[in-house]
Amino acid sequence: CAKKAKPHKDDKKDLATCRVLLAELETHQDAWPFLKPVDLKAVPGYRKVIKKPMDFSTIREKLNNSQQNNELFLCTFIIDVNLVFDNCERFNEDDSEIGRAGHNMRRFFDKRWTELLQ
Numbered sequence: 001c002a003k004k005a006k007p008h009k010d011d012k013k014d015l016a017t018c019r020v021l022l023a024e025l026e027t028h029q030d031a032w033p034f035l036k037p038v039d040l041k042a043v044p045g046y047r048k049v050i051k052k053p054m055d056f057s058t059i060r061e062k063l064n065n066s067q068q069n070n071e072l073f074l075c076t077f078i079i080d081v082n083l084v085f086d087n088c089e090r091f092n093e094d095d096s097e098i099g100r101a102g103h104n105m106r107r108f109f110d111k112r113w114t115e116l117l118q
């Protein structure tokens, strides 16, 4: 993904842009299934099926802890956001509340990160 994002001279903008993007994801009306980690005790089968759980609050934690000079943070951010949506597709029917929310959120993210980061 590093090559996809146009080579910025200063990563400082990228970190701010990831924070803006994450805030937009968190406040989206379809974000509700993805705001916090899935409760592995409350959702039967989730722990077995989904090898790498991810959610927006975990991504925010990682972003807050990421070193600015470590240019990998941008790729890590993109990979983690896509992991949220890939996990959602794997576990939820397309024709379900959560499945539809996942598709809507992925469409929104793809549009916004292209506008902001490429």
Ligand SMILES: Cc1ncccc1N[C@@H](C)c1ccc2c(c1)OCCO2
Residues within 6 Å of the ligand: 032, 033, 034, 036, 037, 038, 039, 042, 043, 088, 091, 092, 098
């Ligand atoms: C993203 C996702 N994929 C699969 C299952 C759950 C979830 N999200 C959790 C928060 C969630 C979303 C909705 C719920 C719920 C938990 O627990 C039972 C009531 O409805």
